[in-house]
Amino acid sequence: MDYRDQTLPLHQNAVLASPNRLKLGIFCSNVQRGTTHTRAPQAHRVTWETVSAIAKAADQAGIEALIPLAQWKQVAFTDTETDRVLETFTWAAAVAAITSRIQVLATCHVPLYHPVMVAKQAATIDLISNGRFGLNIVAGWNTHDFAMFACDQKDHDDRYAVAAEWVSFLEKIWTTRAPFDFDGQFFRARGVVSEPKPIQAPRPLLMSAGFSPAGQDFAQRHADLNFVAVQDLAQARAAAEKVRTSAKEKFGRNVLVWCGGWVVCRRTRQEAEDFVDSVIRQQGDRVTAEATLAEMMPHSHSIRGLARETMLERLMGGFFGLPLIGTPEDIVARLLDVSEAGIDGVALSWVDYGEGLLQYTHELLPLLRDAGLRAA
Numbered sequence: 501m502d503y504r505d506q507t508l509p510l511h512q513n514a515v516l517a518s519p520n521r522l523k524l525g526i527f528c529s530n531v532q533r534g535t536t537h538t539r540a541p542q543a544h545r546v547t548w549e550t551v552s553a554i555a556k557a558a559d560q561a562g563i564e565a566l567i568p569l570a571q572w573k574q575v576a577f578t579d580t581e582t583d584r585v586l587e588t589f590t591w592a593a594a595v596a597a598i599t600s601r602i603q604v605l606a607t608c609h610v611p612l613y614h615p616v617m618v619a620k621q622a623a624t625i626d627l628i629s630n631g632r633f634g635l636n637i638v639a640g641w642n643t644h645d646f647a648m649f650a651c652d653q654k655d656h657d658d659r660y661a662v663a664a665e666w667v668s669f670l671e672k673i674w675t676t677r678a679p680f681d682f683d684g685q686f687f688r689a690r691g692v693v694s695e696p697k698p699i700q701a702p703r704p705l706l707m708s709a710g711f712s713p714a715g716q717d718f719a720q721r722h723a724d725l726n727f728v729a730v731q732d733l734a735q736a737r738a739a740a741e742k743v744r745t746s747a748k749e750k751f752g753r754n755v756l757v758w759c760g761g762w763v764v765c766r767r768t769r770q771e772a773e774d775f776v777d778s779v780i781r782q783q784g785d786r787v788t789a790e791a792t793l794a795e796m797m798p799h800s801h802s803i804r805g806l807a808r809e810t811m812l813e814r815l816m817g818g819f820f821g822l823p824l825i826g827t828p829e830d831i832v833a834r835l836l837d838v839s840e841a842g843i844d845g846v847a848l849s850w851v852d853y854g855e856g857l858l859q860y861t862h863e864l865l866p867l868l869r870d871a872g873l874r875a876a
Contacts, residue, residue, distance in 0.1 A: 523845035576791035634705035740842030762818025
């Protein structure tokens, strides 16, 4: 019997084959409050009703990807509500079943998931979605999460050595039909076989956020999308050029460069700024933000004054995503500048995702088409 596995070449998936000059994703809709550390009542709430509605709206709007955050709890415990997070593989399977066009990623912490398990999970979701699954690979970050699994973090660069062997093992599982043995430095396995294979061939879409030299090398060698953190256009331009040049020169590969973007869209710039002031400066969750910053930057206590406050505000508003704040015209002009700086895709988030997707569909998308960023 012909089961039609591996019938979609990788380059023909929803992201890589997109005709849009600027690709777009929805970031962190599986997490309570999304990317915004705030106690404002408008903040995103994680229920299946809200999460599924966001997925359907993004799919209908022609957005290329849904990208979840892999997180088991907040760094600092404040209340049970803020720890509401949907596990990314089961979320992806459910979302894949109710959408038809959008690429659905799962975000995976390498130390917590064995390659044999991930190979089967990924292939299952790729079949459910008919070739729309993607994997966002994270080498390791939150020690508070890992402590619940009694899993110790390795030294930073060692994490990427493990991740490199992990993804090589994973790709071999996806592309090998007969049982095989695997003997690596970090993984050993006997009689490995995994059926069915993914629909995408030779493997599903891969994404990785590489900020350090080791992280960037990993992303440029193995991933199709390299997610970078940028705070302004100059940084975006430098990061995009560096990633693209390095991937080509070191590994002979073409990699798409993505970043995050936090959207606050209002009728006037003043209304947008007032909303940010209310949500972040007046109602921001500083306890969680302080703890998260300390986890991300262990020596952040040495940062004083305005620089530290600016970092906290950027963390509370968009998890360090590029601020996209103002009128619809302001935001589209900003995205045009981002594209011209060399960024291929932006993973968007809002305080209220439902409201944000309505604004996107009715106000931003027509302007993005006029600007040549989205296909008509």
